[in-house]
Amino acid sequence: MKSSSITSVSVKRVHIWYALIVFVFAIFVVRLFYLQIIQHDHYKTAAQSDQYKEYEIAASRGIIKAHDGDRTIPIVLNHQLFTIYADPQLVKDKKKTADALIKVLGGDRKKYENAIAAQGRYQVLAKKVTQEQRDTLLKYKLAGIGAQAQEYRTYPQGTLAAQLLGFVDDAGVGKYGIEQSLNKQLTGTPGELKAVTDINGVPLAASEDNVRKPAKSGNDVVLTIDIGMQKQVEQLLQQGLQTAKSSSGSVVVLDAKTGAVKAMANYPTYDPANYAQVTDANLFNNMAITEALEVGSVMKPLTAAAALDLGVVKPNSTYYDQSKIKVDDAVVSNIEEDGGPGTKNIADILNLSLNTGATWLLMQMGSGELNRQGRQAWHDYMSNHYLFGKPTGIEQGYENPGTVPSPTSGYGLNITYANTSFGQAMTATTLQMAGAYAAMLNGGTYNQPHLLESTIKNDGSVAKNKPKILVQRAVKPEVSKEMQPLLEYVVAKHHFKRKFSDAYSVGGKTGTAQIANPAGGYLEHDFNGTYIGFVGGNTPEYVIAVRVDRPKIAGYAGSQAAQPIFGDVAHMLIDNFNVPTKG
C-alpha cells in the first residue's frame, strides 16, 4: 500500500516536470516566433545595418597615349597616392600622433594638432602621400588615423602639351582639353560590392545576398600628336616669342591630307600636375582653339582660291592696281612696300600682300564691283567651304567658332566685306585657319581636324577613329594645284634665316592683323602676327599655322615675328620627320 503511494507521487512529479519543460519550451517557441516571424523585418534590418556593407569599387580612368616615332607611349597615366585622415574622436594620444605625423609627413605641428582636436569625424591631414610614407605611418598603429587610396593623374612628360591635354579635378572630372572633351570615354564605370561581412569588413562568401559587380576601367585613347614634334614645336615657339618680344602665341601642325593634328603648342603654359597652383585661369585654355582673332593677310590665299574656284579670275589674270580703292566712304590701301601703282597679278597680290588686290578679287566675285552678289559668294566660301564661324568639332573643350559677318544685313557691308577679303572684320582660330589651308592645298577636301586616333577598349580591342570629311570639295582639285606654286612663290620671295632646299615644296603667307579696340576702331600700335604655310614634296605634307600676339619687335608682325617661327618649324619637320622630296 505504501509502495503504491510512492510510485503514484513519482509519476505525478515526472508529469509536473514534463509539463514544466513543455511549458518552458512553449515559452521559447512563442518568443522565437515573435522574434523571428513577427519581428523578422525589424531584426533583419538591424542586423544588416551592422553586417551588410556596401562598397563602391573605384574605376581607373583611361590613360592617354601619343606617338613617339613609330611607337605609342603613355603621356598621361594614373598614380595611386593616399589621403591621410583622422577621426578625432578615436585619437587617444594626441602628442604621440602629432609627433608621428611630423616625422613621416613633415609639416606643421600646429596644423596636425588643430585637425586632431577638431569637431567631426573626418579631418584630412595630408593629400598625395606616397605608398612608402603611408606604410611607415601605419606601422605606428595610431588610433584614429587612416589612409585612403586615390588615383591621381601623372604626367611623365611634364608640361608637354598641357593645354591640349587638360587636367582632372579632385572630383575626377576632366577639365579643358582632351580630358574634358573625352571625359565620358576616359571615365570608367565604378563597380560595387554589397556583402555580409565579418567584424573586420571581410565579405563572407556564404551569404546569398552578396552582390559583386567589378569596376570597368575607362577606355585608353591614342592621340595623333607626335611627342617629339610637339616638344620641338613648343621649344621653337618659345624661342620665337622671346625673339619677337611677345608674351603669348600658338603653333599648329596639321597633317595636310588627313586633318590629324601632329603638334599643337601654346605659350605660356602650365604644369597640369599642379593645376591648383595656377592663378590665371586663362592659362588652361588651348589658345589655338579657344581664341579667335582677326587673322590678317593670311586670308588672301583663301580669297584668291575662292575667286579661282568660281572661275572669275585665272592664275595669270592681271589688273591695274592704284594702291588704293575707295569703298563707299572708306579707302582700302596697302602697306608701304606694295611697289606702287601698276599692273599686278595674283602672285603679286600674295607676295606683296595687297589689300587692294584682295578687294579686287572680291569685286570679281560680284562681276567687277563690290555688291551683294560678291558678298554672298564670298560669304558662302568663308562659311561653307572654309567653315569659318563654325566649330571644327575637334576633341577639345571650349572651342571658339569665330565670326563671319552677314553679307546682307548690317552697316557698311561693302567695306566690311572688303576687310574680310584680307582677314579683318571676321575672326577665326589658328586651328580653323590651318584646317582651311589644308583643304585648299590637299585637292579640296576639308577633313575634320582631329586629335583622337584610336580608342583602346577594356577588352583590348582597338577602335580607330574615322575622321569626318566636313566638306567634300572646298575648292576644285585644279585650283588646289594652282595655289601650291603661288604660295611657294611667296616663300621664295621672302627672307628666311635658313634657305629651304629646292628638293622640298615650301609655301606660305604672312599676316599682320590689326587688333580691335574695345572702345571702337583698331589699336594704333598693337598688331598680331600670323603665318600659315606648308611643307611637303609634290604635295603638301604638313600645314603649319603660327600666331604671335602683339610682338614688340620692329617691322611687320607677320614677317618679323610669325614668319621666323614658321621657318624654324618647317626646317625642323624637314630635318626630323621624313618629309618626302619632290620627284
Next chain:
Amino acid sequence: MAMSRQRFAVRNQNSVSFRSTDRRLGPITNTVALIILACLLGLLYLTQVTKTNAFGYSIESLERQQTQLKTEHDNLEVASARLQSLDRVQNSEPAKNLVSVAPASVVQN
C-alpha cells in the same frame, strides 16, 4: 497429492513461452532523438557555412594581392614613362655628348 502434481505436470508440459515484444519509444526519447538530430543537422550546416566563409578570407587575401600587384604594375609603368620622358633623355649624359648636325651658317635668299 498425486492428483495435484499431475495437474501441474500437465500445465507445465509446454516449456516454451511466447511473450509480446511490442516495445515503443516514449515521448521523451522521441524528443531527445529529434533534438539530437536537429543538433547534428545544425552542426553540419555550421561546418559547411564556416568552411564556405573561410573561402571569403582566401578570396579577400587574393584580391588584396591582386590590387597590390596592379598598383605595383601601375607604379612601374609610371616610373618607366618618367625614365623615358623627353626632358630626361635630353638631359642624359649620352645626349649631352651628341653633336648637333644643324647647319652653322646662315643663308639669306
